[in-house]
Structure formats: C-alpha cells, structure tokens
Amino acid sequence: MLSTYKEKILRDLEGVPNEMMPKLQKIIHLLTTELITKTKGTGNRGSLKGIWKGSQIDESLFLEARKSLFPYEDK
Numbered sequence: 001m002l003s004t005y006k007e008k009i010l011r012d013l014e015g016v017p018n019e020m021m022p023k024l025q026k027i028i029h030l031l032t033t034e035l036i037t038k039t040k041g042t043g044n045r046g047s048l049k050g051i052w053k054g055s056q057i058d059e060s061l062f063l064e065a066r067k068s069l070f071p072y073e074d075k
Contacts, residue, residue: 016024066073 013024
C-alpha cells in the first residue's frame, strides 16, 4: 500500500508531459541522492575518544562557561 504522499506524487506525474520527464527524473534523482540525508543503519555512533588530545583550555574560559551555564552555583 502506498503512502498518501506517494499517491499524490504519482497523480501529479500523470499530468506531466512526456517531453518533461527526463528533466523531472534528473530532479528526483538529485533529491534522492544529494539532498536527502542518509542515516546510518548500524546504530553505532563511533568513538570520540582522543578528539581533544593535546588541546589546552584556559581556566578562565572554563570558569566563564561554567558561570553562564550554572549561574545559580556562585550565589
């Protein structure tokens, strides 16, 4: 059974002249391959281990960020 949107799209396609079909097919192909984000099917996010390796954080930046996120702690 087709979804309501697929049915609407198919009905709209019936009204498109045959000479426009090649252009329409290119547009649909671009939408499905380039613009629609593909989701990872594995469910594994991977590891971020080591992403901050070697980075140095200035203590004043840390304190400023902490105050902005948790202003109630310093009262």
